[in-house]
Amino acid sequence: MDDDTRGYLDEVMEYLGLKRTSPGPDDGVVNEEDDDECVGGGPGNRVVVPLDDETVDSLPILPLSIVRSPEGEYKGRLLVSHGGIVYDVTEFADNHPGGKDLLMTSVGLDLGHFFDNYTVHGNTDKAATWLAGMAIGRLTEEDAIIARNGTDSVMHVERRHFWLSKARRRVVFVAATLPMWMTVRSCVRFVGWLVPSLGRMLARLVPVVVPGLSQGAEPLLVNDYNTDGEGSGMISDENVPTVAIIGGGIAGCGTAVAATIGISGDSLRGTCRDFRQRARSIGTSEMDGPSRAAARKVPGAVGTLWAADPTPYDGSLRNVLKKDFEIYEKVVRFSDKVCNLFTFRWAPWRRNDTPSMYDAHTNLGLLNPLNVVPLYSLYKLMGGSELWWQVVFTPHYTASFLVDELRPFPAVFGPLIEAQIPLLPNEENTRSFASSRSDKDCNITTCQTWKDAGKGIREVFRMLTEDIDLRENTRILNVEVLPNGKKRIRDEYDNVMDVDRVVFACPANAVGNIHKRAGWLANTIFSTLVYADDHHPDSGHMHAVIHSDGSVIDERYRDDCLKRASNIVEITEKSDGTINIENQYNFGVQTPGPGVYDLPLDEKPVMLISHALGEGKSINEKLVVGTANHARAHPLYSGWNVMAMLSLRLVQGRDGIYYCSNWTTPGNCHDMSFLSGLVCAHAIGAKYPFEGDREAKKDFHRLRDLMGI
Numbered sequence: 283m284d285d286d287t288r289g290y291l292d293e294v295m296e297y298l299g300l301k302r303t304s305p306g307p308d309d310g311v312v313n314e315e316d317d318d319e320c321v322g323g324g325p326g327n328r329v330v331v332p333l334d335d336e337t338v339d340s341l342p343i344l345p346l347s348i349v350r351s352p353e354g355e356y357k358g359r360l361l362v363s364h365g366g367i368v369y370d371v372t373e374f375a376d377n378h379p380g381g382k383d384l385l386m387t388s389v390g391l392d393l394g395h396f397f398d399n400y401t402v403h404g405n406t407d408k409a410a411t412w413l414a415g416m417a418i419g420r421l422t423e424e425d426a427i428i429a430r431n432g433t434d435s436v437m438h439v440e441r442r443h444f445w446l447s448k449a450r451r452r453v454v455f456v457a458a459t460l461p462m463w464m465t466v467r468s469c470v471r472f473v474g475w476l477v478p479s480l481g482r483m484l485a486r487l488v489p490v491v492v493p494g495l496s497q498g499a500e501p502l503l504v505n506d507y508n509t510d511g512e513g514s515g516m517i518s519d520e521n522v523p524t525v526a527i528i529g530g531g532i533a534g535c536g537t538a539v540a541a542t543i544g545i546s547g548d549s550l551r552g553t554c555r556d557f558r559q560r561a562r563s564i565g566t567s568e569m570d571g572p573s574r575a576a577a578r579k580v581p582g583a584v585g586t587l588w589a590a591d592p593t594p595y596d597g598s599l600r601n602v603l604k605k606d607f608e609i610y611e612k613v614v615r616f617s618d619k620v621c622n623l624f625t626f627r628w629a630p631w632r633r634n635d636t637p638s639m640y641d642a643h644t645n646l647g648l649l650n651p652l653n654v655v656p657l658y659s660l661y662k663l664m665g666g667s668e669l670w671w672q673v674v675f676t677p678h679y680t681a682s683f684l685v686d687e688l689r690p691f692p693a694v695f696g697p698l699i700e701a702q703i704p705l706l707p708n709e710e711n712t713r714s715f716a717s718s719r720s721d722k723d724c725n726i727t728t729c730q731t732w733k734d735a736g737k738g739i740r741e742v743f744r745m746l747t748e749d750i751d752l753r754e755n756t757r758i759l760n761v762e763v764l765p766n767g768k769k770r771i772r773d774e775y776d777n778v779m780d781v782d783r784v785v786f787a788c789p790a791n792a793v794g795n796i797h798k799r800a801g802w803l804a805n806t807i808f809s810t811l812v813y814a815d816d817h818h819p820d821s822g823h824m825h826a827v828i829h830s831d832g833s834v835i836d837e838r839y840r841d842d843c844l845k846r847a848s849n850i851v852e853i854t855e856k857s858d859g860t861i862n863i864e865n866q867y868n869f870g871v872q873t874p875g876p877g878v879y880d881l882p883l884d885e886k887p888v889m890l891i892s893h894a895l896g897e898g899k900s901i902n903e904k905l906v907v908g909t910a911n912h913a914r915a916h917p918l919y920s921g922w923n924v925m926a927m928l929s930l931r932l933v934q935g936r937d938g939i940y941y942c943s944n945w946t947t948p949g950n951c952h953d954m955s956f957l958s959g960l961v962c963a964h965a966i967g968a969k970y971p972f973e974g975d976r977e978a979k980k981d982f983h984r985l986r987d988l989m990g991i
């Protein structure tokens with residue numbers, strides 16, 4: 283890799299918040315230092331707790347059976363082990379930045395597996411030093427090995443689902459009562475419209491939030507902050523209304539931009555404070571470029587597929603698995619018809635509406651059974667083969683969502699995703715044409731804007747965070763509601779700030795430990811959300827390697843793929859009979875920054891982000907720029923998550939606290955997350971900033987409807 287390319291990759295890495303690190307467990311990087319242990323403190327380091335020999339020797343030896351007590355609790359204490367030392371994490375559980383639910387997953391188990399797969403723990407020395415203060419005993423050498431070897435992803439997933447199923451039992455109850463609460467809210471709003479003071483009083487009596495009327499759920503108005511008493515609308519600097527946004531991903535930026543740009547005159551104005559928990563979410567790896575190739579090496583499904591190109595050719599999987607493609611097409615058509623029926627797409631006033639990701643769950647769409655019936659079940663019911671699902675559907679969309687468990691995706695998802703990242707390309711969802719760069723170019727309709735993404739991402743982030751008091755890499759410890767209605771925010775450096783509204787734009791589990799008084803209902807919702815890592819915590823799709831080693835692509839397709847594919851997916855059968863989905867994001871095509879985009883195709887440097895390398899493959903360590911970890915980045919689009927997302931309206935705005943982010947939307951895309959931020963800002967009093975675009979505004983209102991605010 284030449285210096286320019288390395289410099290550019292470094293810049294992209296820094297910008298995306300990715301780290302130059304040691305790799306994850308299964309990422310195939312040939313790295314002599316892989317086994318070296320170092321104390322937590324650098325990005326991606328293994329977590330080694332700083333306990334000296336004397337302290338370790340003074341710890342009592344405990345039998346493994348104590349750590350591994352049923353459900354992990356020993357006499358009400360939560361115990362874990364790590365490197366042969368036993369830690370009591372009972373008090374820490376309520377302060378764990380990743381949330382109590384995730385920590386509970388590890389109780390009774392060894393932390394090595396968790397720290398390897400949630401590499402955030404090695405980014406600083408916090409986890410290591412905090413653990414040091416919690417050591418209470420040690421295991422014998424044999425027990426330490428048993429503990430480590432006995433903690434794997436199977437055990438992890440089992441435990442995680444034990445806690446998830448507890449939350450699910452509760453959320454079913456909440457979701458079942460949702461229609462009743464929605465009726466109550468509407469009645470109270472109607473009363474509030476007639477007699478505002480009576481509406482406010484009633485809103486205080488019901489246990490769910492009524493937008494605009496419950497305490498804290500009213501929009502902030504400039505006049506409330508008018509200090510000169512003359513009604514001139516002037517705001518003094520001290521008295522300006524403030525909003526704290528916790529989480530600096532695309533959703534947090536959405537709130538920020540609307541709260542600063544979209545607000546003028548008659549509504550909220552003023553500073554907006556963004557506590558960036560991490561600089562991770564902006565521009566992560568969901569970018570889709572012009573097209574995507576897949577080479578499959580699984581018996582019965584040998585062939586290739588240019589996903590955006592329907593043209594039949596010898597060896598195309600469209601021919602090899604023709605029957606399954608036809609079945610899938612029928613499923614999509616069926617789902618489309620049912621969804622259209624519920625969403626009134628057939629009605630004259632909706633005929634010109636553009637397709638929308640938000641439609642499915644709005645208005646009567648809520649009653650559509652395909653919101654909860656999985657697409658997979660319909661496909662299987664209609665005779666589709668497991669092979670096609672594993673070799674075509676899952677890899678194709680894993681490359682988009684970085685979620686390799688797609689069976690829970692609801693059937694409404696079929697037509698929605700076909701409109702955007704089609705497996706069944708046609709004239710409406712794909713354009714195929716000769717571009718100035720290649721006569722073979724195929725473009726997926728939604729993906730053309732990415733051509734300038736390298737430059738664009740920087741510019742977009744700068745613009746979104748303009749005029750904002752930005753605190754990067756600052757953890758928020760606590761949000762407390764004060765008697766005067768203000769929210770007091772305390773960060774890890776003991777800074778304290780009182781604000782009028784708070785917007786959480788971070789992963790669901792993390793909210794609970796920051797907002798300790800969120801209440802039973804909110805906590806039930808936070809606990810229900812299921813993410814990709816809850817199914818496959820150690821799969822290669824949680825760990826990315828950024829590099830320029832083109833040899834990882836089968837040489838038969840290498841040149842073509844590097845020039846024109848946004849993703850390259852290779853599916854192989856592993857020696858244990860399971861299927862491996864290797865995914866390379868081709869950054870050379872996806873986010874070619876200034877100076878790279880315009881290069882002739884055969885002069886472009888190789889810029890790849892690899893996931894789940896196939897057996898026997900490796901990446902030359904010298905060509906590696908860094909790694910990334912996707913834990914807690916990708917919620918699943920599942921019936922459970924839809925239930926939680928729809929129920930969230932019952933707590934949105936309580937005490938002036940709102941929630942946005944991917945888990946508050948039906949799906950997992952940057953545009954939805956961004957819009958969720960705008961929706962929260964709007965509930966707080968900001969105007970929708972893109973008034974001119976009618977279709978976009980319709981989607982904004984659809985998402986408002988879904989989020990219930």
Ligand code: HEM
Pocket residue numbers: 362371378379380381384385386387388393396400402403405406408409410412413559560757788789792913914
């Ligand atoms: C009991 C031992 C654990 C300790 C001492 C611990 C400690 C920490 C610390 C210090 C952080 C913040 C890191 C930073 O700011 O640099 C963190 C974040 C996190 N932890 Fe843990 N952790 C533990 C267990 C777990 C487990 C078992 C999981 C997953 C199953 C987990 C998942 C997470 C996640 C996802 C975050 C990131 C939260 C966010 O940024 O939104 N942790 N943990």
